[in-house]
Each structure stands twice: as C-alpha cells, then as structure tokens.
Amino acid sequence: MIPASFDAAYLHNPAPIYPRSSRRRGDEGKVVLRVHVLGDGSADAVEVAESSGHSRLDDAAREAVRNWRFTPAHRGEVRVDSWLRVPIVFRLDD
Template sequence: MYADRNAKGTRFNPAGLTAAIAINAAFVAALMFSVPTLIAPPHTDDPLTTYTVPPVKPPPPEKIEKPVTQVNRPTEHITTPIPTVPTNPTTDFTATTDPSPPVGPTIGADPGVTVIDPPLPPPPMTFIEPAVDARYARDFQPIYPAAERRAEREGRVSIRVLIGIDGRVKEAKRLAATSDAFWQVTLDRALSKWRFKPATRGGIPVEAWRTMSLTFVLEG
C-alpha cells in the first residue's frame, strides 16, 4: 500500500467527546423515568372460588301482643253432707228369676191386658186331580162292539168315574152314549182295566171323580 501523502492528520477534540457523553446520559435518564414501574402481585396457590350470595330476607314483622285482661271471679264451693244409711252386715239377699215372665209390653207397674194374636189359619190344601197312569194307557180302549162293526156305525161315549185311593174305578156314571152297545163295552173296560194315579189333597191320596170321553172309529 502507499499512504496518501496529501491526507491531513485528525486531531482529538475533548470538548466534543464530553458533549456526546452528556447527551447520551440525558437520553438514558429520560428513558428510565418515562417507563412505568410494574409491581408483581403476591404469589398465591389458592384457586379462585365463586359462590352465589343469597338475597337477604327482610326481618319478620314484630308481633304486637294484645293486653290480656284477667278477671278474677270468686269460686263457690258447695259441700253436701252424705247421709249415713245404717246397714246390717249379717243380712243375706237371694235373687230369684221368674220362670214365666208376662207376655206382651208392660207400662209402669201394671202390665195391663195382654193381647195375644190369634193363630194363623193353616195353609190351603193343594188339590191335584187324578191322572191316567201311563203304564196302563194301552188298556183304556174298549173292544169295538161286533154288532156296531157289522152295521158300520161309529160311536162316542162320555163316562164319569169315581177313582179310589188305589187308582181303580169304584163307580161309573153314564153321561152320554151313541148306543147301549158302546156304553156297555166302555163300562166293562173301565171297571176291569182302567188304572189312574189317585187324586191328592195336601199330598194325601183321596177319592175323586173324573170325566172320560171315548170315540169309536172304523178303520179301512
């Protein structure tokens, strides 16, 4: 390298250095005073707890006691003397019961007249008429009279019979008949073959009358 010969030497200026330092110091001081101071809050480990504050109820109204008026009444005591009844300690009492008390209501000491209802009449006796005994129903038809058959005449008989308690015919009466022949065969059959269930009155067999009608018809 070759030095610049024409270059001039630099001189040290103490006054300029002092002024520069003073300006820097003033600038630093201004910065320090302009920055706010931060104070850290005290450190705590407790968590933040929140709760609801209940509304404050108004106090109940004061009870106003009414003045009680006390009335003092005099108390009256009445003492009744108990009469002394002389008793005999050796007296024996025997209670008896009347085995036949009076019937009917009594008023006072006098029972008065006892009214007894008359006995009820017995129930009516049910009467059941005699009926044909089904076991002997085939024997009720008399034999057709031969004379009337040859004459080709038909007939009808109405007979009234008295039936005994054994169911047999005890008596017979002629009410109507076409001819004597028809009546005679009917009477004979009634007295010999007819059987009935006897009539009953209150469940007891009794004699009774019954009317029977028979018709004689030619067949073919």
C-alpha cells in the same frame, strides 16, 4: 188338589173292545163316562155321562174302564177319592 187322571202311559189301560155287531152295523160315536176313582187308583163306579147313541158301545166302554187303573187325586200328599170324566171314541177307521 191335583185331579185324578187316566192317560199316563205307565198305566197300560187297554182300549175297549169294539163290539163285532156294532162294527157290522157301522156304529160309531163318543161315550163320556163319569168315573169315581178311589184313593188306590181303582174305579169304584162307572156311569155314562154322555151316550154315544148306541147302547153296545156305551156298555163296551163302561166294561173296559171299570177295569182300568188311574192315578188318584191328591190333596197335598194324601190320596183322595174323586170323580173324573173319561171320553171314549169308537171310530171304524181305528
């Protein structure tokens, strides 16, 4: 099986919006999302697998990735649903 992916340049997935209040407070962190990718490349479910420790950052990551497009997993020539982990890093110097 070829796994799903999210990092192909042609997918044009926008980075999450850094919440203003989180910037003001100096919140940073890494969120790891668990995403159920359907055979058509859309996200069916997006769950926080590892929190950044800041709910605003977790929510911003989840909201952005919910709208991303993915390269679906393949079993042979058939597209199949699968789960994928997506890391999102919020860093103030970005």
